[in-house]
Amino acid sequence: WAEGLLVFYEVFKFLEEALERHKDSLIGDLLIPGMQRTRAFEEDLSHYLGQEWKQDYSVRPEVENYLEHLRNLEERQPYLLVAYVYHLYMGLFSGGQILRAKKMMSLSSVSTSEGNNVTAYENTTIGSLKKQLKGAINEFAENIDRELRQEILEEGINVFKLNNTIIASVKGVDEVLRRRLLKLLIAVILLIILFLFSWGYFREEHSASQQTDKIINVEL
Secondary structure, eight states: OHHHHHHHHHHHHHHHHHHHHTTTSGGGGGSOTTOOOHHHHHHHHHHHHOTTTTTTOOOOHHHHHHHHHHHHHHHHOGGGGHHHHHHHHHHHHHHHHHHHHHHHHHOOSSOOSTTOGGGOOTTSOHHHHHHHHHHHHHHHHTTSOHHHHHHHHHHHHHHHHHHHHHHHTSTTOOHHHHHHHHHHHHHHHHHHHHHHHHHHHHHHHHHHHHHHHHHHHHHO
């Protein structure tokens, strides 16, 4: 569990810092209040690895490659980070709850609150966070062009590849679990693809409707 937290900690931290850096842009509204996970990751890692875990901590090569890719995206076109925000947070909202439940069932300790901060959300619900994030994504989609939507769609494939790479670096992850995680990642990527195609369809329908209204008004 701690190893899994460790490989995704830097990724979530980067995305949240990037959204903060671009808070005055179109993606500024994607970091929903209560959604941030950086501090929760650090609290859980302190629980499992000790309070001084950062002293001997170094980012593993697979994660560093992931971060380098994200840095390049932010420099070239920060809006492409949307693919990562949507995939990772939606995955944590849904899959994280399943993992949390399984983990709690395996604990012999009476207390189940410690070490579970990443999958715990105070003063809000998972359903509410999902709804708000989807709403923010939809609003973002209304303000980008078709070419950018296509780029985000294509970047979704890299989300899958990079996540699979860092998962494979976790000690103790056997082949069966990797295949299951792979299937989960594929399912989420397909959802992303469907979602992005929906952007294009509804945007084109909306534009066509507006154009038709203009023609009718001219004829009248």
